[in-house]
Amino acid sequence: MPEYNFLVVEDSPTMRQLITFALKRIPGSKVIEANDGIDALKKLSTQKFDIILTDINMPIMDGLKLVSMVRNDPVHKAIPIIIITTEGADEDRKRGLALGANAYIAKPIQTADLLSVVNQIISGRSA
Amino acid sequence: MDKDAGSLNKKVEDFLQVFRKGEEFTQELLRENEKLRYRLAQHEEVSKFSGREGDFKLHTMEERLRFLEDENKNLLDRYRQVEEENKDFASRYIEVEAENNNLANLYVASYQLHSTLDFNESLKIILEIVMNLIGAEEFSIMMLDESTNELSIVAQEGMGPEAHENIKIGEGVIGDVVKNGEAFYREGDPTDLSGVDYSHPLVCIPLKIKEHVIGAIVIYKLLIQKTQFSNMDFELFSMLAGHAATALFSSKLYSQSERKLSTIQSFLDLLKEK
Numbered sequence: 507m508p509e510y511n512f513l514v515v516e517d518s519p520t521m522r523q524l525i526t527f528a529l530k531r532i533p534g535s536k537v538i539e540a541n542d543g544i545d546a547l548k549k550l551s552t553q554k555f556d557i558i559l560t561d562i563n564m565p566i567m568d569g570l571k572l573v574s575m576v577r578n579d580p581v582h583k584a585i586p587i588i589i590i591t592t593e594g595a596d597e598d599r600k601r602g603l604a605l606g607a608n609a610y611i612a613k614p615i616q617t618a619d620l621l622s623v624v625n626q627i628i629s630g631r632s633a
Numbered sequence: 634m635d636k637d638a639g640s641l642n643k644k645v646e647d648f649l650q651v652f653r654k655g656e657e658f659t660q661e662l663l664r665e666n667e668k669l670r671y672r673l674a675q676h677e678e679v680s681k682f683s684g685r686e687g688d689f690k691l692h693t694m695e696e697r698l699r700f701l702e703d704e705n706k707n708l709l710d711r712y713r714q715v716e717e718e719n720k721d722f723a724s725r726y727i728e729v730e731a732e733n734n735n736l737a738n739l740y741v742a743s744y745q746l747h748s749t750l751d752f753n754e755s756l757k758i759i760l761e762i763v764m765n766l767i768g769a770e771e772f773s774i775m776m777l778d779e780s781t782n783e784l785s786i787v788a789q790e791g792m793g794p795e796a797h798e799n800i801k802i803g804e805g806v807i808g809d810v811v812k813n814g815e816a817f818y819r820e821g822d823p824t825d826l827s828g829v830d831y832s833h834p835l836v837c838i839p840l841k842i843k844e845h846v847i848g849a850i851v852i853y854k855l856l857i858q859k860t861q862f863s864n865m866d867f868e869l870f871s872m873l874a875g876h877a878a879t880a881l882f883s884s885k886l887y888s889q890s891e892r893k894l895s896t897i898q899s900f901l902d903l904l905k906e907k
Binding site for chain 1: 647744859
């Protein structure tokens with residue numbers, strides 16, 4: 507069975523738990539949580555991840571900055587990134603995708619939608 | 634005369650010869666005829682038998698065809714039935730999935746609500762739930778001061794300064810909700826954003842411990858992508874009415890008891906010193 511390592515970057519413990527709950531339904535999934543962008547970068551430097559799921563509005567380092575830093579990092583630039591945020595306006599979506607995010611999901615999230623996006627990315631990578 | 638008699642005898646002899654030959658030929662024809670009759674009878678018998686066998690084979694084939702046609706029809710019926718059952722299972726699977734997701738949301742929300750005894754942290758968790766799980770953009774948590782019978786905002790998200798006014802119990806929509814303990818849902822389109830009116834919220838949920846109301850969660854505006862309330866939202870409202878109230882009440886009591894404990898400890902320390 508293939509293993510998938512997910513990095514969930516979210517300052518809200520409620521959302522972290524909810525996203526982790528959803529991802530754990532994917533067989534072979536392993537979820538690591540980070541509170542903000544800096545915490546995420548630390549975890550990226552020590553472990554390998556298949557997908558990063560990040561919020562935008564976070565203290566210390568926000569999600570957009572994290573996306574931009576990951577995309578400019580030669581080691582991690584290929585990791586797919588999903589933005590999960592309360593910012594649901596079209597311009598926010600465009601900005602997130604323009605920075606290099608692979609998908610953009612507006613809160614409140616539907617577990618089925620989140621899993622569908624994650625599975626699409628997984629199947630795209632394994633194809 | 635003898636010559637004539639000899640010639641006559643010869644003629645008779647010849648005639649008898651011809652006659653015998655004719656007889657032999659006739660006998661031969663009769664035998665041949667008998668043989669032919671026998672062969673004809675044989676042939677008729679064979680053709681009679683093979684006709685019966687053909688009929689039998691045809692009948693068997695027809696029966697087999699009917700059986701196969703029936704079986705085919707049964708299989709088609711069964712296939713349709715299984716397809717219907719499959720569709721039913723698929724829709725039930727979707728329902729169970731949705732229910733499962735709803736339960737996960739409720740579990741996470743109530744787990745987080747009861748994960749702390751810190752009042753401010755409880756407030757933060759309620760804000761997170763209302764914003765992230767329900768999709769509210771402007772909302773507040775109001776607590777009732779029983780000494781003044783006034784509601785005041787203890788936590789809020791996205792609201793302007795004009796909203797920061799105390800509300801007397803029984804006054805306006807929010808005061809009524811707290812007085813009667815019944816949730817309020819504004820009629821009409823929840824995405825109608827023609828000016829947020831802080832005296833007419835979209836939703837007002839009383840925070841109740843049994844029948845005792847200690848405050849309210851008031852939602853004025855939803856996130857742009859939130860177009861309507863779902864069944865899950867109403868489940869969350871109902872859960873918040875009880876669990877958020879208990880979480881806030883117990884964390885408040887805990888912080889008060891902590892303060893009292895520290896005061897008593899100070900007194901005890903003073904007494905010990907004396």
